[in-house]
Structures are given as C-alpha cells and as structure tokens.
Amino acid sequence: MATLRLKQERLGPLRRREARAGLLFTLPWLISLLVFTAYPVLGTFSLAFTEYAIVDTPRWIGLDNFRTMFQDDPAFWTAVRNSAIYAGLSVPLRLGLALGLAMLLNLGIRGIGIYRALFYLPSLVPPIAATLVFVQMFSPDYGPIDAAFQAVGLPTIDWFDDPSWSKVALVILSLWSLGVETLVFLAGLKDVPSDLIEAAQLDGASRWRRFMDVTVPMITPVILFNLVIGVIGSFQVFSQAVAVGGTTGEPLESTLMFMVLIYRNAFSYFAMGYAAALAVVLFLSVLMVTLVIFRSARVWVYYEGSQR
Amino acid sequence: MKRAEAADRIATTPPRIGSVVTVQAPAMYRIRRRLAPFLAHAMLITVAALFVLPFFWMVASSLKDNRQIFSYPITWIPDPFRWENYREALNYPNFRFLRLLGNTVFYAGGVTIGTVISSAFVGYGFARLRFPGRDLLFSLTLSTLMVPPIVTFIPTYVLFRELNLTGGYTPLILPYFLGNAFFIFMMRQFFLGIPWDLSDAARIDGADEFRIFWQIMLPLVRPALMVVAVFSILYTWHDFFGPLIYLSNQDDYPLSLGLFVFRGQRTNAWDLIMTGSVLTTVPLILVFLFTQRYFLEGVKMSGIKG
Numbered sequence: 001m002a003t004l005r006l007k008q009e010r011l012g013p014l015r016r017r018e019a020r021a022g023l024l025f026t027l028p029w030l031i032s033l034l035v036f037t038a039y040p041v042l043g044t045f046s047l048a049f050t051e052y053a054i055v056d057t058p059r060w061i062g063l064d065n066f067r068t069m070f071q072d073d074p075a076f077w078t079a080v081r082n083s084a085i086y087a088g089l090s091v092p093l094r095l096g097l098a099l100g101l102a103m104l105l106n107l108g109i110r111g112i113g114i115y116r117a118l119f120y121l122p123s124l125v126p127p128i129a130a131t132l133v134f135v136q137m138f139s140p141d142y143g144p145i146d147a148a149f150q151a152v153g154l155p156t157i158d159w160f161d162d163p164s165w166s167k168v169a170l171v172i173l174s175l176w177s178l179g180v181e182t183l184v185f186l187a188g189l190k191d192v193p194s195d196l197i198e199a200a201q202l203d204g205a206s207r208w209r210r211f212m213d214v215t216v217p218m219i220t221p222v223i224l225f226n227l228v229i230g231v232i233g234s235f236q237v238f239s240q241a242v243a244v245g246g247t248t249g250e251p252l253e254s255t256l257m258f259m260v261l262i263y264r265n266a267f268s269y270f271a272m273g274y275a276a277a278l279a280v281v282l283f284l285s286v287l288m289v290t291l292v293i294f295r296s297a298r299v300w301v302y303y304e305g306s307q308r
Numbered sequence: 309m310k311r312a313e314a315a316d317r318i319a320t321t322p323p324r325i326g327s328v329v330t331v332q333a334p335a336m337y338r339i340r341r342r343l344a345p346f347l348a349h350a351m352l353i354t355v356a357a358l359f360v361l362p363f364f365w366m367v368a369s370s371l372k373d374n375r376q377i378f379s380y381p382i383t384w385i386p387d388p389f390r391w392e393n394y395r396e397a398l399n400y401p402n403f404r405f406l407r408l409l410g411n412t413v414f415y416a417g418g419v420t421i422g423t424v425i426s427s428a429f430v431g432y433g434f435a436r437l438r439f440p441g442r443d444l445l446f447s448l449t450l451s452t453l454m455v456p457p458i459v460t461f462i463p464t465y466v467l468f469r470e471l472n473l474t475g476g477y478t479p480l481i482l483p484y485f486l487g488n489a490f491f492i493f494m495m496r497q498f499f500l501g502i503p504w505d506l507s508d509a510a511r512i513d514g515a516d517e518f519r520i521f522w523q524i525m526l527p528l529v530r531p532a533l534m535v536v537a538v539f540s541i542l543y544t545w546h547d548f549f550g551p552l553i554y555l556s557n558q559d560d561y562p563l564s565l566g567l568f569v570f571r572g573q574r575t576n577a578w579d580l581i582m583t584g585s586v587l588t589t590v591p592l593i594l595v596f597l598f599t600q601r602y603f604l605e606g607v608k609m610s611g612i613k614g
Contacts, residue, residue, distance in 0.1 A: 018437055021517035025433025026445065028426055032486030033445075036464060037452050043463030054466065101355065107348045117600065118356045121363070124592045126546045128564045129585035132571060133366045136377075136578055144365060147382045176362060183607040236456055239548040243568060259458065266462055267553060276462050283459045290454070 044283075047276035054270045065277035076278075078253050079261040082167065086257065087234040089171045094230055095223070098178045102185035116186075120179035131243035134173045135160050160244055163254035170240055170255065181226045188222030189215070220301040228290055235286050238263065258282055366589075369582035370394075377578045393583040400580065403570040405563075405587050412545060412562040412591075415477060420540040422484035423491055424533050430487045431495025432521050436507060446496075452489045465553060475556045480547075484540075491536045494609055498532040499525065535606040538599045545592050563588040 048065060050058035069076045101119055105112055122130070137143045138159035146156055159169040192215055200210045216223075238259040241249070247264045249256025262282065266275035369377055370393055371386040397405050433439075434446050468479040502525065510520045526533070544562075551565045558569065567584045574580065596603060 015438070018517070019439035022433050022437030022439030022442060025437060025517070025521075026430050026439075026442075028485070029430040029449070029487035029492060030445065032483060033448065033452070035467075036483050036486070037455065037460060040460035040463035040467075041455060043466075044459050044461075047462060054469070104348065104352050104355065107344075109345045109348050109352075111349075115352050115356055118359055120603070121593065121596070122359055124542065124596055125362075125589045126548075126564045126567075126592070128548055128568050129366075129588045130362070132567070132581055132585050133362050136369060136582060137362060137365050141380050142378050142382060144361065144382060144384075176359065180607055183604065187608055232456065236458065239546075239564070242548075243571075246572075262458060263549075263553075266465075272462055272466065279458050279462065283456060286456060287454070 044276045044279050047273050048280045049277075050273040052271075052273040052276075054272050058273060061273070065274050066281075068274065069277060069281070075253070075256065075261060078249075079256050079258045082249070082254065082256055083235060083237075083258040086167055086170060086237060087231065089168070090174045090234045091227070091230045093171065093175060094178050094181060095226055097175055098181035098226065099185050099223075101178070101182045102189055105182070105186050106189040116183070119182050123177040123179035125177070127239040128243050130176065131173060131240045134169070134176070135244065138169055138172075161251055163252040166244065166251055166254045170237075170244065173240055174234070174237075181230070184222055184226055185219070188219040192218040217302045220297075221303060224293070224297050224301050228293055231289055231293065232286055235282065235289075366582055366585055369578065370586045372579055372582075374577065374579050377582075390579070393579055394587075397580060397583045397587060402573050403566060403580065403584050405584070407559065408561060408563045408566040409587075409591070411560060411566075412564075415480060415547075415551070415562050416541045416544040418477065418481035419484045419544045420537050422481060423488050423540045424536050426485055426487040427491035427495045427536055428526065428529070428533060429521070430492045432499050432525060434492065435496040435499035436525070437517065449489050449492060453493075461553075468554070474554050476554075476560070479554050480550050491539075494536065495529065495532060497609070498529045502528055531602065531605065534599065534602045535609065538595065538602045539606050541595055542592065 047058060049060060049062060051061050051064070052058035105116055105119070125133075138145050140146045140156045140158050140161075145159070149156060157165050159165050196214050196218070197210055200214050205213065236259050237257050241255045241257040241260050242263075245251065245253075245255035245260075247260060247268055249260060258278070259282075262275050262278045265271045265278060368384065368386055371389045371391065372383065373390050373393075376383045376386060376390075397403060399406065434442065434449075464479070465474070468474050473479055506524055506528075507520050510524055515523075546564065547562075548564045548568065551562050552568075555561055555565065558566075561569065567581070567588050570584060571581050
C-alpha cells in the first residue's frame with residue numbers, strides 16, 4: 001500500500017489526472033468483476049459444500065454433495081456419459097466438416113460470397129427453433145430424412161424418440177450451425193502463404209501431401225482455437241437438449257446433458273447446494289480438458305516466428 | 309512426369325519477381341484445370357442444398373395445415389398454401405408473436421445499448437489511459453473468458469432473488485451496462501489501433517478525457533461498435549437459459565422461450581410450431597442481411613484470439 005502511494009506521488013499532475021480518468025473509465029467493469037464474477041464464483045465454490053433449498057439459509061455439509069453425486073445419484077453418471085458421448089462425437093465431426101467447408105470455399109471459384117452466406121445462415125437460427133425444425137424433419141414417415149431413407153431401402157429410425165439414436169440426432173443438429181468455425185478456418189486458410197504451397201507443388205508434392213504437410217501445420221493455431229471453443233461449447237449444450245427431452249432427458253434420460261442436470265437440480269428441485277457442486281465439477285472438467293489440450297498444443301501447434 | 313519437367317524448366321530460368329509464370333501444360337492437365345471449377349461448384353451446391361434443406365422444410369411446413377404435415381408420402385410443396393398460419397400466429401392465444409417480438413426487441417435493445425456503451429467506455433480506459441494496476445486488471449479480464457457462465461449463475465440468481473428483482477428483465481440486462489469481457493477486449497484492440505497524435509493534440513488543446521473519448525475516439529471506432537451491437541443482438545435473440553430462469557410471466561417471455569413453452573402446450577400443432585419458428589428466425593436473418601459485413605468482421609476478430 002505504502003509503495004503504491006509513493007509511486008503515485010511521484011507522478012506528475014498530468015499523469016495523475018490520466019490515472020484518475022483511467023480508473024473512472026474502467027470502474028464499471030471493476031464493479032462487474034467484483035459483483036458478477038468474483039463474488040458468484042466464490043459463492044458457487046462455497047455453496048457446493050452446503051445444503052441450500054433457497055428458502056432457508058445454507059447449511060454446511062462438507063463433502064456430502066460430492067459423495068451423493070458419485071455414489072447415490074445415478075442421474076449424475078447418466079449425464080456424464082451423455083455429455084461425454086455428445087462432445088466426443090460432435091466436436092471432431094464439427095471440426096472436420098467446418099474445415100472441409102472452408103477448403104471448398106477457399107478454392108477460389110466465383111460466387112463464394114453466396115455459399116459463405118448459406119453456410120453461415122444456420123448459425124443465426126435460434127437454437128430452440130432449429131431444434132424444433134430438426135425434430136419435425138427427422139420424424140419417421142412424415143419427414144424428408146425418413147423419406148430419403150425409405151427411398152434407398154434403409155430402415156426407419158425413430159431419431160429423436162429412440163434412446164439409442166437421440167444423441168446422434170442432436171449431434172447431426174449441431175453440425176448444421178458451424179458457420180463461425182467455417183469462417184475462422186477460412187480466414188486461417190487464407191493466411192497460409194501461397195508461395196509455400198507452390199514450392200511444395202514444384203517439389204512434386206501430391207495434393208494430399210501438400211494438404212497434410214503444408215496446409216495443416218500452418219493452420220494448427222486455428223484448429224486449436226476451434227477445438228477449444230468447440231469443447232467448451234459442447235460441454236455446455238442446453239437449449240437443444242431441453243427442447244428435445246425436457247428436464248427429464250426424454251427419451252429415457254438419453255438427452256439428459258450435464259447442464260440439464262444442473263438446471264433440474266437448481267430450478268426444479270431447488271437443491272442449490274447440490275447444483276453448485278455439479279457446476280463446480282463441470283467447471284473443473286472443462287478446465288482440465290482445456291488445459292490438456294493447451295499442454296498438447298505445445299507439440300502439435302505451429303506458431304510462426306516462435307522459437308520452439 | 310511432365311509436370312516435374314515443367315518444374316525443372318522453371319527452376320533453371322527463374323522468373324522475374326512479380327511476373328506471371330505460364331507453363332505449357334499437357335492436355336490432360338489443362339482439361340483437369342477446366343473441370344476443377346465445375347467439380348467444386350457441384351460439391352458446393354450439394355453441401356449448400358443440405359444446409360438449406362432445414363430452411364426449406366421449416367418454411368414449407370409453416371405453410372401447411374397439420375393434415376399435410378402428417379401426410380404419407382410426405383408433401384414437399386404445400387397445397388394449398390395456408391397463409392392463415394401467419395395471421396393466426398400474430399395473436400395466437402398461446403403464442404402471441406407481436407407480444408413476444410416486442411419483448412425480444414426490448415431485451416435485445418437493452419443488452420445491446422448496455423454492452424456497446426460499457427465496452428467502448430471500459431475498452432478506452434484499458435487502451436488509452438495509464439493507471440496503476442491496469443495490466444493486472446486487464447489480464448484478470450481475459451482470464452474470466454475461461455469461466456463458463458454456469459459457474460456464476462446460482463449465486464447471481466440468489467442475489468437478484470434477494471433484491472426482489474427476479475420476474476423481470478433487470479437481471480438479464482443490468483449486468484451488461486457494466487461491461488462484457490470479450491467485447492471490452494475487442495474494443496481495446498480497436499482503440500489501440502488509433503494514432504496517438506490525435507488524442508495528444510486534443511489533450512494539449514485542453515480537452516478532458518471524456519471529451520476526447522466521446523468526440524474524437526468514438527466516431528473513429530464506429531465499425532467496431534457495430535460489430536459489438538450485431539453480436540449482442542444475436543446473443544440475446546438466441547438466449548434461452550437466462551429468460552427461462554428469471555422470467556415467470558408468460559406475457560414477458562421473449563421469442564425463444566415463448567416458442568418452447570408453446571410447443572410444450574400444443575405438442576402436436578406442428579403447423580403453428582413451424583410458423584412460430586420461422587417468425588422467430590426471420591428478424592435475425594433480416595439483421596444479418598443488412599449487417600453481413602460486421603458479422604464477418606466480428607468472426608475474424610474472434611479468431612484473432614487463437
């Protein structure tokens with residue numbers, strides 16, 4: 001404190017005025033950080049060790065919430081499994097498809113603006129509306145997907161009403177709205193220096209080799225970005241899952257995602273303490289997965305100009 | 309083989325820098341070059357058709373009655389077109405579109421105004437003013453980007469409940485008037501790009517910081533403000549979780565939540581559910597058509613972080 005004051009006294013009057021203005025300009029955000037970030041984060045972490053039915057005061061119960069979660073709440077493991085399957089399918093498929101679309105857009109042919117807009121448009125559709133459209137479209141007998149399946153002799157699938165297919169249907173839904181990832185990939189592809197690719201071409205590298213050995217390494221930072229965003233997003237999928245299966249994860253808890261479980265405990269059962277404990281588990285899992293990705297990125301991400 | 313020879317020829321006679329290298333390509337190669345754009349278009353059109361199909365199905369279904377929706381084999385083009393769906397949806401008892409639209413515009417407007425003002429204000433402070441603790445505060449700001457909203461949700465809800473503010477839009481809008489980490493970061497990057505001479509000159513002329521911000525800086529970052537505005541609108545239009553938790557009166561619901569509740573009440577009214585979906589989506593598509601440039605700019609900005 002003392003050193004800080006000393007330092008301030010050494011500032012000239014102009015610098016002092018600037019510092020005052022700077023603090024004034026950032027003051028709203030400082031308040032927000034304290035009230036809407038620091039306080040609630042600490043709050044969640046401490047509520048996780050309490051029983052709190054919102055009407056009465058929180059009661060300290062130590063690690064009981066976590067014990068319940070791991071030992072006595074089958075819904076917890078169901079939600080973990082559902083979220084893991086969903087993320088495990090959705091993230092890589094979205095990455096691959098978005099990269100594929102970006103490469104098509106990057107071929108340098110005419111009318112790219114229109115295709116780009118068409119690929120981006122689905123990302124604008126509000127998730128609830130998009131989900132309802134997909135539920136309608138994938139309905140057996142009355143939807144175009146089943147009509148196409150029947151036309152080529154594939155069996156009818158009950159997609160959103162069949163517990164073994166409902167997550168796949170949600171993953172397909174997630175593939176519709178990858179406009180942002182596609183545009184980010186496209187920007188990355190445009191930054192790949194064309195002389196590198198031409199040099200490889202002159203050296204007789206095949207199209208595949210050029211892609212794997214020049215393009216992919218050059219866009220690894222963009223892959224990393226999309227991967228991290230994708231993982232964080234898919235762990236937190238909520239609207240789509242609730243629009244399909246409500247808070248019970250119909251059919252048969254197959255769409256009970258982790259966020260739905262948190263919501264159900266907090267706002268249907270008003271078990272705020274238990275919900276906070278679940279939120280802590282979700283946060284730590286996302287954080288861990290992200291850290292593992294960043295750690296591994298040291299090996300597979302290429303940063304131009306860096307010394308590694 | 310032939311291509312390798314061509315490559316050798318180029319390698320032995322280096323072209324002048326900037327000149328266009330033309331190689332006499334073998335016939336096969338030339339045909340492939342001509343054919344490639346066609347193949348690319350064919351692939352793009354196929355993929356684009358798949359992406360458009362849900363839009364087509366949504367609009368087509370919104371113009372059918374339930375008899376056509378549940379017809380087997382399926383009806384692709386509505387016959388007859390049932391435009392009444394739209395007239396009914398405008399003031400349908402369980403889905404009063406005009407009311408829901410008004411609420412959504414209010415929600416989106418509040419969040420957008422709050423976010424634009426606060427993130428420009430705070431972003432300016434971080435970019436152009438020196439004060440003790442600034443860099444620490446800024447790195448804290450960036451680290452909050454890694455905190456998923458659910459981690460702050462429960463205590464925030466309890467806080468607003470204790471203040472008796474749930475059941476209305478205050479908890480959904482108020483926090484945005486204090487700033488948003490990502491947009492503050494974005495505005496800061498924009499403000500950093502403005503030459504220092506401009507503000508120095510004004511400072512020498514005796515203008516105070518607020519006037520410099522308001523009269524000199526803000527007009528220069530208008531495109532950035534547009535990016536922030538457009539993404540705030542998109543975010544609130546899509547938001548379902550927030551309204552679901554904070555609002556209790558069906559008359560206050562925004563479109564997404566209204567559509568969800570309507571579907572819960574009229575599980576099989578797929579004609580009207582699809583009409584509602586179209587009506588919920590169309591305003592955003594209109595915004596996109598007029599501001600496409602800012603959407604693209606914003607996506608590029610989000611990628612810079614990576």
